[in-house]
Amino acid sequence: MGKFQVLDHPLIQHKLTILRNKKTGTKAFREIANEIANLMAYEVTRDMPLEDITIETPVTKTTAKKLAGKKVAIVPILRAGIGMVDGILQLIPAAKVGHIGMYRDEETLVPHEYFVKLPADIDQRQVFVVDPMLATGGSAIMAIDALKKRGATNIKFVCLVSAPEGIKALREAHPDIDVYTAALDEGLNEDGYIVPGLGDAGDRLFGTR
Numbered sequence: 001m002g003k004f005q006v007l008d009h010p011l012i013q014h015k016l017t018i019l020r021n022k023k024t025g026t027k028a029f030r031e032i033a034n035e036i037a038n039l040m041a042y043e044v045t046r047d048m049p050l051e052d053i054t055i056e057t058p059v060t061k062t063t064a065k066k067l068a069g070k071k072v073a074i075v076p077i078l079r080a081g082i083g084m085v086d087g088i089l090q091l092i093p094a095a096k097v098g099h100i101g102m103y104r105d106e107e108t109l110v111p112h113e114y115f116v117k118l119p120a121d122i123d124q125r126q127v128f129v130v131d132p133m134l135a136t137g138g139s140a141i142m143a144i145d146a147l148k149k150r151g152a153t154n155i156k157f158v159c160l161v162s163a164p165e166g167i168k169a170l171r172e173a174h175p176d177i178d179v180y181t182a183a184l185d186e187g188l189n190e191d192g193y194i195v196p197g198l199g200d201a202g203d204r205l206f207g208t209r
């Protein structure tokens with residue numbers, strides 16, 4: 001079974017409160033979503049492999065650690081996932097970025113895939129799937145299905161706010177992947193929104209409502 005971790009560092013909790021506040025406008029929402037993603041990236045990359053290299057400091061020759069060059073792909077679920085990409089790229093600037101387009105039918109809550117464009121060697125990369133919201137889990141499950149169908153084997157899912165229903169569904173559908181969230185909320189309302197949540201992440205990021 002993959003890991004499940006709530007990354008509730010005080011800085012993350014503080015910034016998430018700003019995102020949740022309905023008075024926070026588009027500019028601040030965008031900046032802070034990326035700041036939280038940046039802080040989460042620090043933790044979700046904790047098990048990246050290292051190797052020894054020999055270097056010379058100004059004082060002596062020594063053995064030191066270097067990232068083992070494992071290739072990374074960041075895969076946002078469109079649209080809202082885009083709001084986390086830059087924050088992660090700040091820490092892993094050489095990562096490739098794939099995109100999976102997914103929208104949730106507002107009546108049925110069933111996700112629909114409309115776009116998939118991934119790095120050609122996705123099967124050899126450590127993949128971080130990012131989406132601010134995990135509600136019913138349908139979108140994340142379908143995005144990970146799409147990745148596995150194309151050969152990805154090493155996948156972690158990273159979100160800002162999740163509902164228990166979505167966590168359960170995702171872990172049942174894909175027990176092999178690690179799941180990281182900044183907050184585990186109470187549940188879903190009758191419209192499928194996370195409670196207390198932060199509203200529609202895509203609309204708040206892009207100012208479309």
Ligand SMILES: O=P(O)(O)OC[C@H]1O[C@H](OP(=O)(O)OP(=O)(O)O)[C@H](O)[C@@H]1O
Pocket residue numbers: 077078079080081102103104105109111131132133134135136137138139140166192200201202203
């Ligand atoms: O867990 P689920 O029940 O599937 O819901 C979560 C999905 O809903 C939102 O996307 P949305 O469909 O609103 O698309 P958008 O990002 O284009 O706004 C969100 O960004 C997730 O992708």
Ligand SMILES: O=c1cc[nH]c(=O)[nH]1
Pocket residue numbers: 080133135192193194195197198199200201202
């Ligand atoms: O609360 C929710 C649920 C799904 N998608 C969102 O953007 N917000």
Ligand SMILES: [Mg+2]
Pocket residue numbers: 080200201202203
């Ligand atoms: Mg949306």
